[in-house]
Amino acid sequence: MSDTRVPPTRGERVADWFDGRLGIHTFGRKYLRKVFPDHWSFLLGEICLYSFAVLVLTGVYLTFFFHPSMNEVTYHGGYVPLNGVRMSEAYASTLDISFDVRGGLLIRQLHHWAALVFVAGMLTHMMRHFFTGSFRKPREVNWLFGWLLLFLGLFEGLFGYSLPDDLLSGTGLRFVDGALLSVPIVGTYLSMFLFGGEFPGHDIVARFYSLHVLVIPGIMAALVLAHLVLVVYHKHTQFAGPGRTERNVIGAPFFPVYLAKAGGFFFLVFGVLSVMAAVATINPVWSYGPYRADQVSTGAQPDWYLGFAEGLVRIMPGWEVTLRGHTLVLGVLIPVVVFPLLLVFIGAYPFLEARAGGDGREHHLLDRPRNRPVRTAIGAAWISVYLILLAGGGNDIVATRLHLSINTVTWAVRIGLFAAPAAVFVVTRRICLGLQLKDRELVEHGRPTGVIKRLPHGEYVELHEPLDQAALHTLTAHRRPAELVEREP
Ligand code: HEM
């Protein structure tokens, strides 16, 4: 009898070879079918991921041409207005990247825009997790991984921003120096240690360079991987809806549906960032000039994400106290303490909420923000603090643009810093409660149809149409606090 089995094709043999050594088939069969729920807000995490990839790609290109050295050179490159000016090699190479390297300016701008979008993506992604409560058990550790990414991202941005050694970023470094010097007892040592001597020294660009291209991206890449591994391990959270429970995930499989969407979305993010880099100037260092410790430019702002830290310092009165012959510069020291506290509050929030609510249960269904009025109000109040401080960080710009005195703006920010979060908290909480009542109205009486009916005794009423089962389920599938349930008839 002849053998009817079809011999394996060359492709199958190659696949077998790899499977025998790497176990790809078993791994793929399990994970390629991982289910991804469909909701637009899940794209925010992807924006972070793809802009991080763009940062790494463009960053590597920049390393080919950037010289992280503060040795002084005389510039003779393509940007004629600075011809013959003495400057650091770092600044000169940034000018070369911008004017003499093919595609250099585009890639530099792409890198900078990607950095801005990356941090914006992280903040919005974080707020969406905050408002929907996806940080609750068992995802607290993943929240912490994300929080570390945000924290590192802020410093990675600051270090990158400082590399070109231009007048703007040098002014930012002077700010960092001032913050370090305000630390009691060890301030001078910290500053000397960071700058390798008296500010600005000759080492800071090279030091920031190692941190910027090696240490921090390495840690961040590892954290991103751990973050995504945990997303797969915990499975996605999902919004309540028909058929969705705490034990299942409803959506499309990773392969082919999600992979195709994600691939397309990567190119979309890359494309939008490239258009921004091509048409919108960002950080035109040539117009600021090289950094000189005896000069400072007006309108000196950090990138937007550190604006709140700058705001903290700008609105502080210049308080100083003298203790046993030592001067404490409270005007800077207090912001230096408050800045990390604002960040630590975010990192610790999942634990604080679980403790305050005595909630030890696992949660895989997301909350609608209105159903958690206190949390939503805290989130909104936090955002208001952030925005008020951002305005404080740009008090000079706000004053000149709106033709106000800088003192008026500073005082408005000082008062707003305390008044705005309190007002925002109260208003947001009331709005949430109002929306809950609206939901309750919908569930009990149905949707208004716009059809008016006249009753026999002359009264006009609007007809309501009951919600379908799916909508009813979605609106009622949330836990209510025990005390409310008890009070209900
Ligand atoms: C999360 C990641 C990153 C952020 C937020 C970030 C941010 C920045 C920023 C804001 C600048 C200033 C750009 C300018 O001149 O306008 C910069 C410069 C630079 N970055 Fe990054 N970066 C990141 C990752 C990387 C990586 C992974 C590399 C290299 C492997 C890199 C290499 C560079 C280099 C060489 C410069 C100086 C060149 C220049 O300023 O023209 N960056 N970075």
Ligand code: HEM
């Ligand atoms: C480099 C930065 C980051 C990247 C690339 C990233 C990426 C992602 C992706 C792709 C997901 C799955 C899709 C989604 O639920 O949106 C996710 C989930 C998550 N992220 Fe991030 N993220 C980053 C930063 C952050 C930050 C700053 C936080 C909060 C502080 C955070 C907290 C979370 C949490 C709690 C989940 C799990 C949510 C769930 O399972 O539904 N992430 N992240």
